[in-house]
Structures are given as structure tokens and as C-alpha cells.
Amino acid sequence: MSVTHAKGFTAAGLEIGLKSSGGKDLAIVHNLGPNQSAAAVFTSNRAKANPIIWSQQVIADGLASAIVLNSGGANCYTGAQGFRVTHSTAEAVARKLGVSATDVLVCSTGLIGDQLPLETILAGVDAARPTVDGGADAALAILTTDSRPKTSVIDRGSWSIGGMAKGAGMLAPGLATMLVVITTDADLPAHALDAALRSATRVTFDRLDSDGCMSTNDQVSLLASGASAITPTAEEFTASLTELCADLALQLQGDAEGSSHDITIETVNAATEDDAVEVGRAVARNNLFKAAVFGNDPNWGRVLAAVGTTTAEFDPYAIDVSINGVEVCRSGEPGEPRELVDLTPRAVHVRIDLKAGAEHASIWTNDLTHDYVHENSAYSS
């Protein structure tokens, strides 16, 4: 059900011929109200796609009536013509739904540097029929190299949240990451949505770093209809939203391009949370470590070589590292034999004890595999 689980939303997903691989490639989500509160977070990449530039203007007043998303093209580095395509798409959706174009968010995903065919998109918008059952189709239409749709619902009885996500490559955050649409029928003003969304993404999507490559098109949007007439507390709503975002983020990790392991890098006893994040991200971006995990090789020296490149507070000769529960490095020296580590399960847990404080953070990443190289060398995407 995803984005149409919460009351007050319709959605559509249809095939209009944008994706060379075929399949649904245009999605629309419509907020029927009574509220049109919204919040969104965007990629921090300075090379921003046209839909990002447009959507940042749309969200400025905390209102959005609809969101339109396409796969089959990123509409990034496409100049003035590319911006006209985004603008005209929003206007077409607005006309169709009877809303203002400045309340229509736009997302695109696919190859950078190619123009999208405007007439095809306009015809697609015209053909779209958003319904209360359209959530599943919409979740399909935003996929690129994803092997399966990612959806999640949290139902609190009197109110609920639902979401859909796509993301397979270029998975590394910079505030937000990938395309995500979340809807809720909670009755909350835009500033409350914004605070909850920033809080939730900071510890979920922002902790996912599959391949270290930051996208030009990432956007996480949250639309609230107020149709439940229920106003949860900020704590209650933020906790539920964080739970939903974590579920979607882990689905993205589990379907990352070519991956064969889901790796959690948990850094504990750091002086600061920033230190713990920096250490986790350094390990998550170390190609040698990621290739070793692919080969089921518990090469802990590569973990420590990566930690050594950070500015985090730690003593190289005090650090402990365990992999899947085996403490292979103790106080900077060889600990348990590395042969005891079993890396055959998909889930891998690396625990790094910096012994420098009381803060902690986990980063979610994937291994570096032949399939990752194959998918990203054989296709322009």
C-alpha cells in the first residue's frame, strides 16, 4: 500500500516509455487534504538536478499538493531546456489535479546528461489515474536498477505513515539520499514535519553509504494530509517516522547494486558522535575492505588502515575490532584468530571500540563485488 495507506492520498504508476529497459516509469502521488503540509530534504551535492532546484522552491512555503517522479532520466546537467521540462511537468500535473504548479514537487532518476522527452511526459501525466489503490504501482514506477520495490507502513490505529523508496547505486548521503516519498494522515504543520524529517533522516538514510557516491538527484519528501484529524506528539511522530525511514533504508541496503553482504559498521566509545560517523564512513568507503568482505576474508588490517585516515580521537594501540562477534584485534594487536570469523551470512557486523569516550554510531554499507563492477560498467545509468 505504501504511500496510499494513510488516509487522504491517491497515487498512480504507469509505463510511458522513458526507461529503455521497459516497465513503469512515471509516478504521481496526490494529497487530497484537508491539509497540504509538507517537508523535504535534498542532496547536498552542489551539482543539483533540475527537479531538485525546482522542488527546493516548491517546499519553501511548507506546502505541497502532489509529487511527480520519473525514472529513465535524471534531468541533470541538461541546462535551460532541462529546467523547462521539470517546470512543464509540474504545470501539467497541477492542471490535471486542479492544484497550483508551485505546490507540485518533482523527482527524476536515471542517466545524467540526457534530455527527457517532454511530450512523452506530458502524455503520461494526462494518462495517469491516481487512485487510493495506486501505491504499489507508484512504488514500481520509481525503480531503476533496483530488483524489487521498497515500501513500508507504520499504522498507529488512529493515524499512520507509509512510504516508498528507490535506490540501488550512487548510494551515499549528503543530508538526504535516494528518492523517497512518505505520506501521513497525521494533522501536523509544516514546521513539525520538517523537524521530524530532519531528525529521522539524520540517523537513517544519512547513515547509509553503499558505494560512497553522492547523487545529484536525492530527495526525501514527506506529505501530510491531516485526514485522520489526529495530532500525535512530536516525540511520537518522530519515533514512528524514524522507524519507517530505518526500515526503508535497510531495504535499500539489502538491494544495493551487485551487493552480496549487508555490512553494519558500529563504532562505539567514540569521543563524539561525529567521530563515530567519520570512522564508520571511512571504513564503509574502503574498497580493499569491501572487496575482502565479498571474498569472505576477515581482513581486519584494512579496517584499521581506514580508521587511521580519519581525524577521530583514538589511540591506534588501544583500539579493539571485532567482526561477527570475533575480537580479531585487541588493543591494537592480533586478538582471536581471523579464521574463526564466519563471513558466509549476508549480514556482517564490524564493531570498532575507539576507547575514547561514550558516543556511538552505525553506518550501513555493502561489499564491493564483481556484480557491482559489472552493473556499473556495462550500462549507462
Place this chain on the structure above:
Amino acid sequence: MSVTHAKGFTAAGLEIGLKSSGGKDLAIVHNLGPNQSAAAVFTSNRAKANPIIWSQQVIADGLASAIVLNSGGANCYTGAQGFRVTHSTAEAVARKLGVSATDVLVCSTGLIGDQLPLETILAGVDAARPTVDGGADAALAILTTDSRPKTSVIDRGSWSIGGMAKGAGMLAPGLATMLVVITTDADLPAHALDAALRSATRVTFDRLDSDGCMSTNDQVSLLASGASAITPTAEEFTASLTELCADLALQLQGDAEGSSHDITIETVNAATEDDAVEVGRAVARNNLFKAAVFGNDPNWGRVLAAVGTTTAEFDPYAIDVSINGVEVCRSGEPGEPRELVDLTPRAVHVRIDLKAGAEHASIWTNDLTHDYVHENSAYSS
């Protein structure tokens, strides 16, 4: 000839059984004088191997009589026992050559986190017979997954420089990178060697970034015998040393683990040289771009997505990008058709025009290939 081309040096390279793959694995270079001037640069990784910690003490007074290098083990994260191995190795070399142990540099390369067998090394030092013809054997003994030795000589008639290098994976600089030994018979004091070495490595080894992974063991050492009795000018010596370092760095690039392309990322019209280096390095570390080059796919959008993650001064809508001479992106919009780009040669040249100033820099990197994943997943190294 490499390190024994310059007058005043002997060297040896022999097999002592450290490398599981077999082959020569211990090298010694002896400076016969009359001078023992020396300089060295080291990895900036905070996780430093024991030989790095030792050699930083040795070089502090600008004197070194010899250097001993082993492959088959990095002697990193091996605790107090590991440091004793390094120390005892230096003492054994000192006894053999009749010099002071505090004038013996030590380098190790191989797997992190395993102890080196001290008795094997001591027996190897005892068996070594450095000669004026030993340069080629020494260059072989420092290799790990390298497919061929890397040596270079610059002969100015009355004086000369020679060098040997190893490096195949974990190739990313932090001041210095990989193991390199350079010898010269020029008559120069330590401070002149140090200035020349820092100047040369800054624009050569420090611009090589094959896989973004900084080693714990990198060291570039320069030994000067003064045996030519010639003192070149600082400009003359630095230029020759830079030429030799560039030649060795490009040999390392050409033999990087699993690589099928040598990629030069040239950033021009940057506001500062630092900006140009940051941009080049961001592109050089982008796995999606590197995988695309492996697949002969001129996916310039991935170049721009990487540039967008930097803090360099540029306008995303003014930037030009050309690949192997084809301007695929002009002022932030699609330029020449990407189909015109031929990526079948090993050499790839990416030119990024930031239009923000007059500075420039090039970073040398490699593509991300199936062989890279294979080599780094199938073997603990």
C-alpha cells in the same frame, strides 16, 4: 641498475621465505659514502606500521647508512613484539655492514596484523651479499602483487639518481605513498635532500590515487653518497628528482592491481591548486566513474556528480568536461555526443575546466575492474 646506478651504493635482494607466493622478499641498500645524507617522507595514516615508527626516528638527524626492506608482511598492528622485530632487523643490518643501527631505515609491506618471523629475517640479513650489481635483485625483492619491478635512472653525466618502487594496491597518498628507495651520488646535505624530496613527491607520488586506500606502511627514502663529488644546484637536483619520481609513479599506475586503464584527471582554470587537486581526487575516488571507464563507457555525468561533492570554487552551469579530446559537456550542458569518445586505449584523459581561475593539477588513477575485486577478495594481502 636502479638503486646501484649512482656511485657509492651496493644492494642485495634475496629469497628468505617470507612471501607465501615465493620469490625474493628481502632487500638491503647500503650507502658506502663518503656522505650518509638522507631524507624520507612517510604515510600520513595515523595507523603507522612499526617500520614507519622506527624510520621516522632514524631520519630525524638527516643521516642513513642503509635501508632494509621486506615483502611478505607489513608488521603493522603487531604490538610490542612487532616493534622488536623491526628494531632487531635494523641491528642485524648494522652489525653486518659495520654501521649504527640508528642509521638503518626499515620498510615492510604485506598483510597487516601478522607477526614477521624474526629468526627468518636475521638469517636472511646474514646471508645477504650487497654488491654494485645488486640493484635489480633488490627491486624484485620489494614486490608484492606487482607484476613487474619498477626502476628508473636519470644520469646527468657527472652525477646521477636511481630509484626502485613497489606498489600495486592500497595506492593513495598522504604525503608519500608506497615503498620507494632513491639513491644519488650527488654531494648534498640532508636539508637540501629533504626540500627536494618534499617538492618532488608533492607533485608526483602525492598525485597518484589508484584506489583511494591509504597505506599504513608508505615510505619514500632518498640516500645520497656524495661519491660523485658534484653538488648540483637545488633547481637542477629537484628537477631531476621530480622527473625520476614521476617516472616511477607512472610505472606504479601502469601496474596497479587489476587495472585496465590509466586515467589522468586534469583540472584546469581552478581558483587554487588545492581546488584542482580536490576535484581530481574526488573524480579519482568515484567508483561509479571508475567502473564506467572499465566498461569503456564515457559516462560524464558521474564526473560531474563527483565534482559536485567538493568544496572547490566552480559554477555547475559553467563547467566543461572533455574525455579523450571530446568535449562531452560544455557550460554544464550536453556537448559533443558521448558516442564519439574512444575508451579502448589504456590511456584515458579527462579534462575538467572549472573556469574559476588559472591554477591546474592532474591526478593519476585507474579504473575499477573485475580483476581489482578478484585480487582483493581472493587473497589476504
